[in-house]
Amino acid sequence: MKLTSCFILFFFFFCSVLSYSQSKTRIACVGNSITYGYKIENREINSYPAQLSAMLGEDYEVQNFGKSGATLLRKGKAPYWTSNEFKHALDFQPDWVFIKLGTNDSNPVNRIFLTEYVQDYKDLIVSFQQLPSHPRIVILLPTPVFLSDSTGITSGIITERITPMIRQVAYETGCEVINLYNLLIDSPQLFPDKVHPSAEGTALIAKRIFELVRMKSDPSFSLSKKLPQAAKPFNFYGFQGYDFTFRGRNAKIVIPKIAAPGHPWVWRARFWGHEPQTDIALLERGFHVVYCDVSEMFGNKQALSIWNDYYKLLTRAGLAKKSVMEGMSRGGVYIYRWAATYPKRVSAIYADAPVLDLKSWPGGKGKGKGKGKGSPETWDIFKKDFNIKSEDEATAFKGNPINLTRKLAKAGFPMLHVVGDADDVVPVAENTALFEQKIRDAGGSIQVIHKPGVGHHPHSLQNPQPIVDFILRATVTGFQRRRFLLYQYLN
Secondary structure (H helix, E strand, O other), X not given: OHHHHHHHHHHHHHHXXXXXXXXOEEEEEEEOHHHHOOOOOOHHHHOXXXXXXXXXXXXXXXXXXXXXXXXXXXXXXXXXXXXXXXXXXXXXXXXXXXXXXXXXXXXXXXXXXXXXXXXXXXXXXXXXXXXXXXXXXXXXXXXXXXXXXXXXXXXXXXXXXXXHHHHHHHHHHOOEEEOHHHHXXXXXXXXXXXXXXXXXXXXXXXXXXXXXHHOOOEOXXXXXXXXXXXXEXXXXXXXXXXXXXXXXXEEXXXXXXXXXXXXXXXXXXXXXXXXXXXXXXXXXXOOEEEEEOOOOOOOOHHHHXXXXXXXXXXXHOOOOOOEEEEEEOOHHHHHHXXXXXXXXXXXXXXXXXXXXXXXXXXXXXXXXXXXXXXXXXXXXXXXXXXXXXXXHHHHOOOOOHHHOHHHHHXXXXXXXXXEEOOOOOOOHHHOHHHHHHHHHHOOOOEEEEEEOOOOOOOOOOOXXXXXXXXHHHHHOOHHHHHHHHHHHHHO
């Protein structure tokens, strides 16, 4: 009788433990030595899977299935396919799978098989997709390699061949993707041997994965079903894009893998696809990215009319009533004239080396040291856009963003500028510096990131995290904000 009672108690205890274990969200980290934690002291607690586990807490079970030297390629020197780690990862029946493979495939002995890379990656994904647990699969782009030697792991092969193929896989399979390259490209000091990140580097990887795991989403929302039937699909760095004609102008929309709650979006005003790292990072976080070509119209009445109709199309399709406006160079004029006309439709402004006074560029009529060169041909286009007949009338034009600062400040949305201090095309002194002071004097909110020694190009930041953080602060609310603040605390 006592044996029976003990057996019953043990049975219920075993069942409760099993039930508790099964209630946890299981995360499988698949990869090579960077996942394993090679060369990291106390890798059991400092590898990125271990740090991720500590961040997520007891409701999650994170397992490290990294294999040093592993290749994604089946014909590689050490294919992940034949490893015990691969078998154990499948047996784990994960709810999430994070795959980080590709670095070792750049080695000369492996790269000869790169023509098979895409299919091998797709087959690996299918191996996990077919599991009864139906995991959510996320592809991690390879981290930067700071080696100049091409006889082994080779940076150029990774960035120019392997990474584009990984993005192709993400596009064709619909898998989510996290860009670890740009996240760490400005931190070579975190790679002691120029290939493997330190514990501090793996902490950044873990925090980025943590952010995605804990991110709220709206998987039921699909903007693609509401686009014009003639819209043509295209691959935007692994994300689904659509290209179509709107009011006689080229329009583009790129949709995230899973939309964020409230359906936030970024409206790029000019130079589609140029320095896209901020757009890509926001797509990863559930933002839509849109574009409607009103090139060389400088935000005139016709341009604003086209954008007004485009805005109505997008918001009726379900996007948020306010967008983040993104303007590079002359795009600064476009976004600020829109924001001054429709301030309640703007959640934030991100302006990059922006033109804020047309007298500076294209006019070339600034004064003092550092005067901009201007563009006479574009200056003539501007005058035609606004039906300006004389040079004096053009010089006296009061529709520049720098003339609209009181209205913009009163609107209340935050503004971020990224500028190169050595810009001799759109000089900071004639544009952002004056604009910033006027906005502050009027009580507005503006932040400026300066790039010492940098000219008009390159735009943006190699690691767009400061821009992304600014946009998230401006757009997330409620529960999302608490999640974001927690992420900020972990950083």
